[in-house]
Amino acid sequence: MTERAPPGGGGFDISRAWTDERARGVIFQILIVLGVAGLAAFIVMNTITNLREAGLSSGYGFLFDTANFDINQRLLDYASTSTYGQAFVVGALNTVLVAVMGIIAATVIGFVTGVLRLSNNFLISRIVGVWVEFTRNVPVLLQIIFWWLIMLALPRVKDSISIGDAAFLNNRGIFLPSPIFEDGSAIVLAMILVGVIGAVLVGRWARKRQEATGRTFPVGWVGLGLIVGIPVVIYFALGQPLDFDIPEKKRFNLKGGFNITPELIALWLALSTYTGAFISEIVRGGILSVSKGQTEAAGALGLRRGLTMRKIILPQALRVIIPPMTSQYLNLTKNSSLAVAIGYQDIVSIGDTILNQSGQALEVISLYMAFYLVLSLLTSAFMNWYNKRIALVER
């Protein structure tokens, strides 16, 4: 669209400003800037007055004060003597933890159910369809609390459901053996890393060779050997340098091991099934968007159904699937803030506790908003990068 030239060959006539589109635009924008600036000034003035009257100080200095509350699900060392700042970091990591777990599970659930819904098996496609519609159309908050109630209705500690007396499930969550790393375990971990790198390199080489000569290479088996086989051999050669701290059943609680709280499990189940149902629809739409001729062409080439799906349909469907998937991942991350309803200590929930203790409402809310904004930007940036990578390269 081209700008309309001002009347009179570029000369500016103030009396005719209102009939000139560009001048009108400038005036309108100046008014908007003034309006927004006025509103901002109004809010800032009010806030300063209100804070002064309430005798509250502002600033982020409170982050170095002692927190005085406990966090039972944590990835870092934290005690009630730690600072508010540390509590925030623990909360942020808890949000990231449930978001990453949820994204992985939701993707798996979504892909499996999306493919199953298109299966020509009448029964399974109907069952999946009913599940998807029900899960999608019920508020996620209700589902989170529902799963939480189920977790709390599990047997008490003394009647725990146990798997081989090593892992326990009860109304305090899941108790798993936690690994204790002894001397030499670092070598094993390093070997796993080396194995992963080796497998990637072998995969690249195999693909190049197949493109050049058409000969295939059993990448899967070799990769498995590199990632699992060699480290296992070294593990035994070094005399099993890894020990496990197995949870032990006491009268009222389980001692030792690694505990996953019922809140985390409930939140994880609810978020991954809810988002999984949405992803299922996206995957279904993506697969349907690949024309039937592609399936028939694959059939004509003699590819089996599984191979057709993996090599022909999914790569093309992914181009349709990835963009809406990004917003689902973002939604899942943002929905994890509903943890506050069941007391999973994510960043919002911990922020709430800090807010109630310190009264620093403005600072606390600004902190977790900034956290979510950064998280959203990072996720979109990553997904945009991935989307570019798999996008159709037009010749």
Place this chain on the structure above:
Amino acid sequence: MTKHAFHRSRAEMLSERPPPIASRGVIGWLRANLFSNYLSAALTVGSIAVIALIVPGLIEWAFIDATLTGEIGKDCPSEGACWAWLDQRITQFFYGFYPPDAYWRVNVCIALLVPALAYMLFDKLPYSRYGRWFSLAYPVIAAILLVGGLGLEVVRTDQFGGFMLNLIAGLVGIVLSLPIGILLALGRRSRMPIVRMFSIGFIEFIRGVPLITLLFVAIILLPLFLPPQVTLDQLIRVMIIITVFASAYMAEVIRGGLQAIPQGQYEAGQAMGLGYWQSMRLIILPQALKISIPGIVNTFIGLFKDTTLVIIIGLFDILGQARLLQTNPDWLGKVDYETFLLAALFFFVICFSMSRYSLNLEKRLDTTRR
């Protein structure tokens, strides 16, 4: 050579024969749809096992073993669902703490909603000239009926609750978020850099943070931002936030629609001598909104489900009423699943019908791809 070929063909047509027994009728259907290969057969057996495991147990729990009468939770034996609370509490599930002798006002509101919506959505209705005015006046009528005034007894908004609260917050959000979303979408594509900048900043900020943090802003920070003598009703604050939140998502959906309109349509508008707003109203938006219908309805559905978040800031919507009953000492541990099942059904019915309606509308408005 030709003689040889003649030997191979028949002189007369054979009559049609039925397909083999294994590919027709019930057996054929079963083979094609349930047992087409090993995997399919395994899935079928698995599905039947899951159904056999869940459905009879669920029916037994919900209906056969269920208790329908009783005063408190103890009247319900532990097996089977406890529906005894329905009798005393179903009105609270729907109306919250609204005064019972004023329930009729809510009912009238809902009854009037049907023609108000109908006159907005459909063109060819009798008396549509007056009907349009009625649709426009409906929000005012509804507000007076619900809150009171003009001779009606005043009901405080903190007495609002139950499913009625979800419906009110959802409807207000739906009605207001569409126009605001359109303005934001147009702003984002505006040629005025400052308008564009503010629109992008607003949309991306709102979409980047969870709704719950915005609700906290409305509840905790808003009093800080306003002069002490100004107080804003909590329900109104919540509705503003829900509307603002949905508007940002709506703006992105509509932007998608706007982007899909070919440049030629904009140029055609200019060529006809239409101004910006005229060409938007008459040419661009009708097409863009039509393309965006699925996304718009999905945003509506999301907004409606998001109204349940109000329980986190202390309002008692239908989920809040369910929680209230679950934690009531009289009913403790007896009605956890029953109350949630009912609440889930309320939402499912409305959201599912909305999504079906949008599919229907999409098909009806699809004039291009025939």
